[in-house]
Amino acid sequence: MFRFRVGFKSEAYFNVRRLSTVTHPIIGLIILLTLGLSISIPLEIARRKRIRPYLDRACNGASWKQRFPSASKSEIRDFLGLFVRAFAFSRKRQLAFSPDDKIMEIYRALYPPGSLVDSLELESFARDFKKTYGIDVLGFWRDDVTLGELFARGTKVAS
Numbered sequence: 273m274f275r276f277r278v279g280f281k282s283e284a285y286f287n288v289r290r291l292s293t294v295t296h297p298i299i300g301l302i303i304l305l306t307l308g309l310s311i312s313i314p315l316e317i318a319r320r321k322r323i324r325p326y327l328d329r330a331c332n333g334a335s336w337k338q339r340f341p342s343a344s345k346s347e348i349r350d351f352l353g354l355f356v357r358a359f360a361f362s363r364k365r366q367l368a369f370s371p372d373d374k375i376m377e378i379y380r381a382l383y384p385p386g387s388l389v390d391s392l393e394l395e396s397f398a399r400d401f402k403k404t405y406g407i408d409v410l411g412f413w414r415d416d417v418t419l420g421e422l423f424a425r426g427t428k429v430a431s
Contacts, residue, residue, distance in 0.1 A: 326369060327361065336367075339420055354397070354400050373418060407425060407426060
């Protein structure tokens with residue numbers, strides 16, 4: 273805060289505040305928010321474009337039943353629910369995923385090479401899979417492992 277003397281003989285002081293991000297944190301907040309949105313919105317649009325081929329599909333329930341005829345619909349839905357929860361997809365879109373979808377391809381659609389951070393989707397999925405089915409996926413994980421392979425191992429259903 274600065275004080276300026278007014279007049280020659282007057283002892284009256286006026287307080288003048290400098291406009292800066294230090295004394296006015298709201299301006300700094302607005303600048304940071306604008307900067308953050310200008311970076312995050314284009315990144316989110318690009319991410320949605322990359323994952324759209326998976327989520328815009330029609331229901332793949334028939335392909336799951338064809339591949340695993342002895343599995344019940346609820347077993348298939350429970351497994352896919354586990355997957356979409358770990359990857360934070362809408363539960364309404366769980367049957368958009370096919371038994372032939374490779375988990376790492378879906379992950380790379382969300383986080384292409386060079387991405388700095390993720391939301392620990394793979395770790396969450398592995399933890400929940402072990403909790404649900406009692407099997408550690410790290411023992412047989414490959415980059416080309418599919419949802420169908422994991423479903424078969426988890427539910428012990430032959431394809």
